[in-house]
Amino acid sequence: MSRFDDLVTEGRAFRDVHLGSLTTYKLGGPARVYVELQAESDLEDLARALHEEPQPVLVVGRGSNLVISDRGWPGLAIRFGFEFTAIGIDADYLVTAGAATTLPRLARETVNRGRGGLEFYVGIPGSVGGAIRTNAGGHGSETADWIDSVRVFDLETAEFGVRGVEELDFSYRSSSIRPTDLVVSATYRTEPVDVAVGQERLREITRWRRTHQPGGTLNAGSVFRNPEGDSAGRLIDELGLKGFRIGGASVSMKHANFFEAEDHATAQDVYDLVVEIRRRVQADTGIELIPEVQFAGPFE
Numbered sequence: 001m002s003r004f005d006d007l008v009t010e011g012r013a014f015r016d017v018h019l020g021s022l023t024t025y026k027l028g029g030p031a032r033v034y035v036e037l038q039a040e041s042d043l044e045d046l047a048r049a050l051h052e053e054p055q056p057v058l059v060v061g062r063g064s065n066l067v068i069s070d071r072g073w074p075g076l077a078i079r080f081g082f083e084f085t086a087i088g089i090d091a092d093y094l095v096t097a098g099a100a101t102t103l104p105r106l107a108r109e110t111v112n113r114g115r116g117g118l119e120f121y122v123g124i125p126g127s128v129g130g131a132i133r134t135n136a137g138g139h140g141s142e143t144a145d146w147i148d149s150v151r152v153f154d155l156e157t158a159e160f161g162v163r164g165v166e167e168l169d170f171s172y173r174s175s176s177i178r179p180t181d182l183v184v185s186a187t188y189r190t191e192p193v194d195v196a197v198g199q200e201r202l203r204e205i206t207r208w209r210r211t212h213q214p215g216g217t218l219n220a221g222s223v224f225r226n227p228e229g230d231s232a233g234r235l236i237d238e239l240g241l242k243g244f245r246i247g248g249a250s251v252s253m254k255h256a257n258f259f260e261a262e263d264h265a266t267a268q269d270v271y272d273l274v275v276e277i278r279r280r281v282q283a284d285t286g287i288e289l290i291p292e293v294q295f296a297g298p299f300e
Contacts, residue, residue, distance in 0.1 A: 003049035004033055019068045019077055022060050025218050027267040028068025031077035038081045047158035057179050058296050061130040065220050069297025070267045089113055096187045099129035116193025117146050119201045123209040129183040135170045139205055144170035148187045155180040173225050173292055214254045218261040224289040232289055233257035235281050249273040271299045
């Protein structure tokens with residue numbers, strides 16, 4: 001028996017768990033092995049199991065920018081559990097949050113305690129771990145602007161480490177975090193803010209999102225990164241592609257950089273739609289759109 005078999009027997013890992021329900025698209029097949037981490041010691045056990053039986057690693061997080069293949073994920077899928085949702089605030093305006101902490105909660109709790117700067121997170125339906133990996137941002141701010149340090153577990157070396165902002169190599173919607181680097185927690189710099197002022201800022205961002213982005217639909221937020229000096233949504237809209245569909249996936253009528261899935265959609269429909277929209281924009285404008293959404297597993 002492998003160490004993964006032992007973890008399954010112990011009820012700490014599971015085989016053939018469908019991942020679609022863990023994503024905002026609700027699409028996709030099973031993972032070969034699925035683990036929900038409940039303690040830091042679980043990380044060390046995972047590293048030992050991977051050393052014995054190497055396989056591709058996927059961190060699911062909140063699944064808000066993730067499309068799982070209809071055929072599933074042929075490796076290990078990881079999700080951080082409740083133990084990784086703590087938020088701590090010290091007297092120097094440093095805020096430390098666990099990897100599984102949701103960004104809207106982090107924005108609200110910091111404001112309610114007179115800490116400002118992270119209000120932009122209220123409109124991003126992800127987690128701290130995903131925000132670090134992708135340098136999530138919006139409304140004039142991004143994660144890199146506020147990060148002090150990040151605690152990371154390296155699955156290859158089975159070691160914990162702390163990385164300063166300069167080591168994370170942040171750029172637009174990316175960082176140096178690798179698939180085998182698991183963000184355990186992040187420490188942010190914040191600034192004093194009047195609670196009432198901060199709460200109004202949260203309301204402004206929430207109102208803007210409701211007005212400009214589709215709600216109540218199956219989507220994964222912005223599909224493409226914005227090209228320098230332009231907007232992916234504007235480019236798609238200018239080509240008259242709002243409402244364009246492939247199978248059960250279509251370009252939102254409200255915001256052209258959001259692609260929506262209907263109940264009968266497949267992950268392949270979403271993938272094909274992304275590929276086709278990208279092809280049309282490049283053919284018409286010469287601009288190559290870079291997907292912000294992550295596709296995991298085999299696609300045609």
